[in-house]
Amino acid sequence: MRFEPAGLDGAWLVDLDRHEDERGFFARIWCAEEFRSRGLADRLSQCSVSHNRRAGTLRGMHYQAAPHEEARVVRCIAGAIFDVLIDLRPSSATFMQWVGTELTSDNRRALYVPPGFAHGFQTLRDDTEVLYLIDEPFDAALARGVRWDDPAFKIQWPLPPAILSERDRGYPDFHAGGER
Numbered sequence: 001m002r003f004e005p006a007g008l009d010g011a012w013l014v015d016l017d018r019h020e021d022e023r024g025f026f027a028r029i030w031c032a033e034e035f036r037s038r039g040l041a042d043r044l045s046q047c048s049v050s051h052n053r054r055a056g057t058l059r060g061m062h063y064q065a066a067p068h069e070e071a072r073v074v075r076c077i078a079g080a081i082f083d084v085l086i087d088l089r090p091s092s093a094t095f096m097q098w099v100g101t102e103l104t105s106d107n108r109r110a111l112y113v114p115p116g117f118a119h120g121f122q123t124l125r126d127d128t129e130v131l132y133l134i135d136e137p138f139d140a141a142l143a144r145g146v147r148w149d150d151p152a153f154k155i156q157w158p159l160p161p162a163i164l165s166e167r168d169r170g171y172p173d174f175h176a177g178g179e180r
Helices: 032-037
Strands: 002-005 012-015 019-021 024-026 046-052 057-064 072-078 080-087 098-104 110-113 117-123 128-134 143-145
Touching: 046 057, 057 080, 072 080, 072 098, 072 117, 080 110, 080 128, 098 110
Parallel strands: none
Antiparallel strands: 002 012, 012 110, 019 024, 046 128, 057 117, 057 143, 072 110, 072 128, 080 098, 080 117
């Protein structure tokens, strides 16, 4: 695996080291030792998949609050997404900044989402699937989010949202000094 800074402190793009022959290729998508050597979360608690029927579907911006903040590795395994991170760590040099990157089944890139970041994506193609490798168990009582169109962040989504849940639509405005 090859790790490249993703533009926010602690976030990484992860590319495959492909071993190719006439059959195709083989590559690792997870290695605890490689993640640990970079100071990243190195254990998996759960793996999840999100199937999205229509292009323009927007999911996010989600995070899990302390004491069970999640680190995630996100990979698009079918279709394409515009994947977005927001740094919500007040002590970070990139606090309240966002970065977006295209993850596709063709480019096979993954994005490492550190604890303390909100994460979301918008599908760019119909029938898109996203794989999540997550280090903490989901705890509904700690599930939080910030609104996809919150003026505090000014995220520039590539498409108008076609499908958006009521929960994602209804998050309150983010206040840098207040409760998240």
